[in-house]
Amino acid sequence: MATAASAETDPRTRLRALGLDREDAVTMYRNMLVTRGIEERGHILFRQGKIPGSFYTGRGNEGAAVGVASATKPQDHLCPLQRDMGVHVTRGLEPWRVFAQYMGRSGGPTRGRDGNVHIGDISLGIVGMVSHLPAMLPVGVGLALSYRIKNERDRCAFAWCGDGASARGDFHEGVNLAAVRKLPIVFIIDNNQWAYSTPSNLGYATEHPSDRAKGYGLQNVVVDGTDPLEVYEAVKEARDKAVAGEGPTIVECVTLRMEGHAVHDDAFYVPKEDFETWAAKDPIERTRKFLLEAGMSEDEDEEIRSGVKRLLVEQLDKAEASPLPDPSTATTGVYASPEELDTPHH
Amino acid sequence: MATMTYLQAISEGLKEEMRRDERVFIIGQDVGVYGGAFKVTDGMQKEFGEWRVIDAPLSETAIVGACTGAALGGMRPVAEMQFADFVSCAWDHLTTVSAKQYYRMGTPIPMTVRLPCGGGFSGGPFHSQMYDGYFAGCPGLKLVMPATPEDAKGMMIEAIRDPNPVLFFEHKHLYRRIKGEVPEGVYTVPFGKARVAREGADVTIVAWSAMVHVATEAAEQLAGEGIDVEVLDMRTIAPLDFEAIAKSVTKTSKAIVLYEDTKTGGFGGEISARIAEELFETLDAPVRRVATADCPIPFSPVLEKEVLPQTADVVEAVRALSAY
Numbered sequence: 001m002a003t004a005a006s007a008e009t010d011p012r013t014r015l016r017a018l019g020l021d022r023e024d025a026v027t028m029y030r031n032m033l034v035t036r037g038i039e040e041r042g043h044i045l046f047r048q049g050k051i052p053g054s055f056y057t058g059r060g061n062e063g064a065a066v067g068v069a070s071a072t073k074p075q076d077h078l079c080p081l082q083r084d085m086g087v088h089v090t091r092g093l094e095p096w097r098v099f100a101q102y103m104g105r106s107g108g109p110t111r112g113r114d115g116n117v118h119i120g121d122i123s124l125g126i127v128g129m130v131s132h133l134p135a136m137l138p139v140g141v142g143l144a145l146s147y148r149i150k151n152e153r154d155r156c157a158f159a160w161c162g163d164g165a166s167a168r169g170d171f172h173e174g175v176n177l178a179a180v181r182k183l184p185i186v187f188i189i190d191n192n193q194w195a196y197s198t199p200s201n202l203g204y205a206t207e208h209p210s211d212r213a214k215g216y217g218l219q220n221v222v223v224d225g226t227d228p229l230e231v232y233e234a235v236k237e238a239r240d241k242a243v244a245g246e247g248p249t250i251v252e253c254v255t256l257r258m259e260g261h262a263v264h265d266d267a268f269y270v271p272k273e274d275f276e277t278w279a280a281k282d283p284i285e286r287t288r289k290f291l292l293e294a295g296m297s298e299d300e301d302e303e304i305r306s307g308v309k310r311l312l313v314e315q316l317d318k319a320e321a322s323p324l325p326d327p328s329t330a331t332t333g334v335y336a337s338p339e340e341l342d343t344p345h346h
Numbered sequence: 347m348a349t350m351t352y353l354q355a356i357s358e359g360l361k362e363e364m365r366r367d368e369r370v371f372i373i374g375q376d377v378g379v380y381g382g383a384f385k386v387t388d389g390m391q392k393e394f395g396e397w398r399v400i401d402a403p404l405s406e407t408a409i410v411g412a413c414t415g416a417a418l419g420g421m422r423p424v425a426e427m428q429f430a431d432f433v434s435c436a437w438d439h440l441t442t443v444s445a446k447q448y449y450r451m452g453t454p455i456p457m458t459v460r461l462p463c464g465g466g467f468s469g470g471p472f473h474s475q476m477y478d479g480y481f482a483g484c485p486g487l488k489l490v491m492p493a494t495p496e497d498a499k500g501m502m503i504e505a506i507r508d509p510n511p512v513l514f515f516e517h518k519h520l521y522r523r524i525k526g527e528v529p530e531g532v533y534t535v536p537f538g539k540a541r542v543a544r545e546g547a548d549v550t551i552v553a554w555s556a557m558v559h560v561a562t563e564a565a566e567q568l569a570g571e572g573i574d575v576e577v578l579d580m581r582t583i584a585p586l587d588f589e590a591i592a593k594s595v596t597k598t599s600k601a602i603v604l605y606e607d608t609k610t611g612g613f614g615g616e617i618s619a620r621i622a623e624e625l626f627e628t629l630d631a632p633v634r635r636v637a638t639a640d641c642p643i644p645f646s647p648v649l650e651k652e653v654l655p656q657t658a659d660v661v662e663a664v665r666a667l668s669a670y
């Protein structure tokens with residue numbers, strides 16, 4: 001297992017070493033703010049009774065999600081999961097479509113057919129997740145297989161798994177297939193230390209969930225998931241390796257799930273001190289400080305924040321204006337027709 | 347007698363049998379400290395300890411496969427799927443191993459798999475499914491689905507004692523909505539004995555699980571129009587009490603099969619076929635089916651309502667049938 005060095009170097013030097021400029025870091029920061037803003041507004045919508053069913057967030061995971069997605073290229077495919085709103089935001093999913101999805105409106109990516117973060121948009125390279133975890137991981141492997149067969153040299157797949165879900169066969173079978181064929185894929189484990197109420201020690205017996213990489217002949221990297229730049233660096237390296245034909249890497253982003261499993265869960269089983277410790281490492285605040293050190297002014301910060309607020313107000317209005325789906329369409333669209341194969345992603 | 351919810355009745359059944367029989371244990375995700383996603387096992391780890399209420403990793407295959415092994419090891423395992431939908435991850439173990447072990451090797455597999463199932467509250471395509479039809483074609487499994495609190499408790503105990511793998515479908519939409527009188531102490535409700543949920547003379551509705559309540563609601567409405575509906579709660583579909591169906595349909599001469607699985611391939615199709623095959627002479631009209639549309643269960647309430655059988659759909663079907 002390799003552990004990425006959390007560089008305590010001068011912010012500007014660090015960015016340069018990563019091949020990024022300040023604007024890139026500001027974009028990451030903004031995407032994290034949008035991500036959290038979407039989910040905070042989701043809570044309000046839920047309390048207002050506008051979100052049917054349940055509601056899930058990825059609070060605490062914004063840095064990891066945005067960090068990974070920022071290291072992907074437009075031609076890549078991504079299979080993110082329930083804590084990865086930052087991936088959708090970074091890839092360009094407009095917030096109003098997320099709100100529309102939450103509220104079961106026709107403007108959401110699933111047109112009201114699925115809810116909450118079961119979201120995706122293939123035109124942005126994102127495959128919509130299913131509930132069954134981590135069912136999308138072998139799907140990601142299949143995308144990588146398609147690049148390999150077609151000999152597409154600078155294309156990489158990204159597939160996610162939670163610490164808890166890494167106990168399932170889908171993870172092990174998917175990782176193994178990718179490993180034996182050295183497929184161009186990067187596996188991300190969102191290790192937020194809990195699987196619903198189940199602590200890590202009841203989920204896996206290794207120190208890190210990604211330590212199982214060894215059993216598949218792969219390498220793993222464990223990074224601080226609250227630092228988007230550290231995540232970015234590890235994922236970028238893993239991507240380079242994968243597209244060079246050197247095989248997959250498992251990148252594990254360590255965070256704490258900062259809210260309950262879903263709205264109905266107050267997370268009574270998580271020690272209060274842990275929340276305090278990890279709140280002090282809040283990815284957004286951390287990135288803000290980094291940027292201030294890198295030369296962002298307080299005014300600039302204020303401008304970014306108010307810009308995000310304005311954006312979300314406007315996007316929420318747009319979502320509220322999105323009509324409910326037409327009930328007469330409920331049973332349509334179960335089977336695709338041949339002409340639908342002629343879309344750009346095929 | 348005590349009044350309790352359907353959910354409490356299931357908990358009671360589990361607890362009573364666990365107190366009586368030390369071999370019974372529960373395994374599933376978040377069943378211990380958290381008390382289960384729906385709180386069915388709330389407080390049970392405190393009472394029975396960590397080795398009888400076991401928090402498992404996120405591993406349905408291992409959970410169900412291990413139940414088969416533990417049953418062979420002399421235990422009486424009860425697995426909880428967090429949602430019935432996730433049993434798809436344990437499919438192989440249920441249909442390949444548990445279901446066929448006795449037929450091949452002569453070793454009974456006394457295990458229970460609890461399946462919080464069904465739609466009606468915007469769970470979307472992966473938290474709403476009624477899976478009974480998929481399993482009904484797998485000999486060796488018993489499929490049981492109580493509709494009332496009293497049955498829920500008695501059938502829970504019966505499931506644990508049954509020498510076969512039993513899939514216990516507990517409907518999420520009934521959990522806290524349905525209350526009723528439940529006898530104290532240990533009792534069982536035998537499998538394969540349907541219950542007349544409402545007596546009537548004009549039309550028979552064959553239903554199970556949550557659909558019993560939809561049928562009963564429809565029947566009350568229709569009573570006002572002078573149509574007297576009999577509602578038959580099958581309680582279990584494997585084994586199936588076809589005699590009860592025959593008795594009721596012989597009386598009414600008209601039958602509707604109401605089920606929450608998809609219309610095509612759902613078990614109601616099998617029941618309709620048997621009515622047509624075996625009771626043709628007693629019928630005054632073709633058998634009708636009211637079921638979920640042949641598509642995944644959508645999330646948005648307006649779509650979900652369109653897809654799942656509603657009381658109004660049943661009322662309409664009964665009217666059409668009684669006018670036939």
Ligand SMILES: Cc1ncc(C[n+]2csc(CCOP(=O)(O)OP(=O)(O)O)c2C)c(N)n1
Nearest residue numbers: 083131132133162163164165194195196432
């Ligand atoms: C196969 C399967 N079983 C059960 C569930 C129910 N469930 C949803 S999230 C979850 C916990 C997942 O834990 P982890 O993988 O660590 O991800 P986290 O939610 O902590 O981000 C469970 C048990 C599921 N989605 N899929």
